[in-house]
Amino acid sequence: MILSKSAMGITPSATLEITAKANKLRSQGIDVISFGAGEPDFPTPQFIKDAAVDALNKNYTRYTASSGIGELKEAICKKLLLDNGLNYTVDQIVVSSGAKHSIFNAMLAILNPGDEVIIPSPYWVSYPEMVKLINCKPVIVKTKQENNFKISADEFIRSITKRTKLLILNSPNNPTGAIYSREELSEIARIAVENNIFIISDEIYEKLIYEGKHVSIASIDEKIKDLTIVINGMSKAYSMTGWRIGYSASSLKIAKVISNIQSHTTSNPNTIAQYASIAALKEGHDFTDEMKKEFDKRRNLILSLLDNIRGLKYIIPKGAFYVYVNIDYYIGKSYKNVIINDSIDMAKYLVDEANVAIIPGQPFGNDNYIRLSYATSVKNIKIGLERIKSALEKLV
Numbered sequence: 001m002i003l004s005k006s007a008m009g010i011t012p013s014a015t016l017e018i019t020a021k022a023n024k025l026r027s028q029g030i031d032v033i034s035f036g037a038g039e040p041d042f043p044t045p046q047f048i049k050d051a052a053v054d055a056l057n058k059n060y061t062r063y064t065a066s067s068g069i070g071e072l073k074e075a076i077c078k079k080l081l082l083d084n085g086l087n088y089t090v091d092q093i094v095v096s097s098g099a100k101h102s103i104f105n106a107m108l109a110i111l112n113p114g115d116e117v118i119i120p121s122p123y124w125v126s127y128p129e130m131v132k133l134i135n136c137k138p139v140i141v142k143t144k145q146e147n148n149f150k151i152s153a154d155e156f157i158r159s160i161t162k163r164t165k166l167l168i169l170n171s172p173n174n175p176t177g178a179i180y181s182r183e184e185l186s187e188i189a190r191i192a193v194e195n196n197i198f199i200i201s202d203e204i205y206e207k208l209i210y211e212g213k214h215v216s217i218a219s220i221d222e223k224i225k226d227l228t229i230v231i232n233g234m235s236k237a238y239s240m241t242g243w244r245i246g247y248s249a250s251s252l253k254i255a256k257v258i259s260n261i262q263s264h265t266t267s268n269p270n271t272i273a274q275y276a277s278i279a280a281l282k283e284g285h286d287f288t289d290e291m292k293k294e295f296d297k298r299r300n301l302i303l304s305l306l307d308n309i310r311g312l313k314y315i316i317p318k319g320a321f322y323v324y325v326n327i328d329y330y331i332g333k334s335y336k337n338v339i340i341n342d343s344i345d346m347a348k349y350l351v352d353e354a355n356v357a358i359i360p361g362q363p364f365g366n367d368n369y370i371r372l373s374y375a376t377s378v379k380n381i382k383i384g385l386e387r388i389k390s391a392l393e394k395l396v
Contacts, residue, residue, distance in 0.1 A: 010129045011363075018347045022357040033384035034357040035372040038174070039241040040321070042294075045287045048238060051279035055272045064271050066263035067255075068095025068247070072274050075281040076247055083206075084216045086230070092255045095277075096262060097269045099204045099233035099246030104130050106229040106248055107166070109257040110198050111136050115165035120151035121365030122324065124174045124202070139164070140365060145326070148178040148315050153187040160191075166198045169217060172205040175364045175371040176324040177317020179209060185217040189224035199228045204246070205320040207237035207288045210296045212318055218249075226251050234273075236320075237288050238280040243273040295321050298374040298381060305385040309392060321375045324361070328368050333395035340395060342367045354391035356384050 022032045055061075067073070073090040080086040096102040103126075111117070113135040119127050121140050128138035141159050143149045156167065169188070171180040180188075192199055199217060206214045218228040233246030248258060268274075302323055306312050311329025330340050335353070340346050343360035347370065350356045361369030374381060 006133050006135050009132055018351055018357055018360070021348070021351045025351070025355060030355055032351070032355045032357055033376075033380050033387065035374075035376065035384060036357050036359050037373045037375040039375060040236065040239040040291060040295075041375045041377070042239045042291055044239050044243070045280075045284065047283055048240065048276045048280050052272050052276040055275035060271055060275055062271065064268040064274065066268050067259040068093065068268065069271075069274050072278050072281075073247075075278050076249070079281050080230070080249055084214075084230075085219045086216060086225070086249065088249045089252075092252055093247055093249055094255055094258045094262060095245060095247045095269050095274060097246070097266055098244040099202065099231050099235065100126060101244075101266070101269075102231050102233065102246040102248040103127075103200060103202065104133075105258045105261055106200050106231065106250070106254070107131065107134055107136075108261050109254055110229075111165055114163060116161060116163040117166045117168065118151075118156065118159050118164060118197075119168050120149070120155075120170075122149055122173075122175055122361065122369070123168070123365055124170055125363040127168050127170075136165075137163070142365070145315060149173065149176045149324070150178050150180055150184060151188070153184075153191060156188055156191050160195055160197070164195070164197055166200060167192060168200045168202065170202040171214070172209060172317075172319025174205065174320055175322050175359070175361070175369075176315060177320045177322055178315065179212055179214065179318045180217075181212065182215045182220070185215055186220050189217055189220040192227055193223045197227065199224070200231060201228050202231045204231065204233055204236050206232060208292055208295060208321060209319040210292070210299060211316075214319075229254060234277050234280055238277075238284045239287075239291065240273075240277070240280065243270070243276060245269055245273050245277045295374065298376075298378060299323070301378060302372065302374045302381050302385065305381070305389075309385070309389045311392070321373055323372050323374065324364075324366075325370050325372060326368060327370055330392060330395055331368060335394040335396070343370050346370055349395075350388060350391055353394070354387040356387050356391075358388075 073093040115136045117131045118139045131138040218225040229250040234240040313326040343362045347360040359371040
C-alpha cells in the first residue's frame with residue numbers, strides 16, 4: 001500500500017534520539033539538565049486559569065464560530081492596533097489551535113503545488129516541512145552570522161524566481177533571537193510588493209524583546225499589509241503553550257479562505273482556552289513584563305558563562321529565549337573515540353558525557369551550531385554551563 005508521498009517526505013525530528021537518551025538517563029535517576037525548552041518555564045498566571053474556570057462554570061463548552069469568538073477577535077484587533085499600529089476588523093482575524101496551526105492554515109490558503117517559498121536559515125524547524133506537505137518547494141537562503149542571521153534585501157532578490165510565492169519572516173527569531181529593524185523590513189517590503197510576493201510574519205516572540213523594538217512588517221505601509229499574514233498567539237507571551245491558541249491577521253480575502261479551511265478541518269479552537277485568552281490579552285501586561293525581566297537576567301547570565309568557555313561564539317539574542325552558539329572550534333575534536341563531526345554529534349556527546357541536553361543546529365539549517373534555551377532556572381543555567389565547559393575541555 002502506497003502512503004502519502006508528501007507526508008512520507010517530511011524529515012523526522014533530529015532531536016528525538018537526544019530526547020530519548022535524556023529521558024532514559026532520567027528514568028535511571030540521573031540528573032539531566034535540559035536547555036531544550038521551547039516554552040516559558042513559568043506557570044500560566046492565576047487570573048488566566050480563573051477565567052478558564054469561570055468559562056467552565058458558565059458552561060461555555062460548546063462550539064464557537066470556526067474562526068473564534070467575537071470577543072476574543074475584538075481583543076486581538078485592539079492589541080494589534082495598540083502594540084503594532086495595525087488596523088484590522090474582526091473579519092480579518094482567524095483564531096486557531098496555536099500559531100503553528102495558524103501558519104499551516106495560511107500556507108494552505110495561498111500556496112499551490114509547485115510554488116516556491118523562501119525561508120531564511122536558520123529557521124524554525126517546521127517551516128520547510130509544512131511547505132513540503134503542501135507539495136511546494138522550500139528555498140533555503142543561508143544568511144550570514146555577521147548580519148545576525150537576517151535575510152538581506154540582496155539575498156531576498158537573488159532568491160526570487162518566477163515560482164516564488166511566499167517569504168517567511170520570523171522576528172524575533174527562533175533559534176537566534178535576532179530581530180529585524182524597521183529599515184530592514186522596509187527594504188524587504190519594497191521587494192515583496194514589487195514582485196507580488198506574500199509574507200508570513202511569525203511574531204510569536206514579539207513580547208520578549210530585550211534590545212530594540214518590535215516592528216511588524218505589515219505596519220510599513222498598506223501595500224505590504226495587504227500581502228502579509230501576521231501570525232501571533234498566546235503561548236510565549238502569557239506562558240500558555242499547552243492552551244493552543246494562535247491567530248492570524250490578514251486581508252479579508254485571505255482571512256475568508258483561512259476560515260473556510262479551518263471550518264472543514266478542526267472547526268473552532270478550544271472554547272475554554274479562547275475565553276482564557278481574552279483575559280490574557282486584557283490583563284496580561286504586568287505578567288509579561290515581569291517574565292521578560294527574568295528572561296533578560298538569565299540571558300545576561302548565560303552569555304557571561306558562555307564567554308568563559310573556550311572556542312564558543314554566539315550572536316547576542318535580542319529577543320525570544322534562546323542563544324545560538326557556534327561550535328566550529330570543536331569540529332574534528334574527539335574524546336574516548338567520540339569524534340565531533342557536526343551538531344548532532346555534539347548533542348549526543350553532551351548528553352552522554354555531561355548529562356546536559358541541548359538542541360543541535362542541524363534541524364534549524366546550520367550544522368555547526370547548537371541552540372541553548374534559557375527558559376530554565378538560574379541554578380540550572382549555572383550547573384549546566386559548568387558541565388558543558390568541563391565536557392568541552394576534554395575534547396582534543
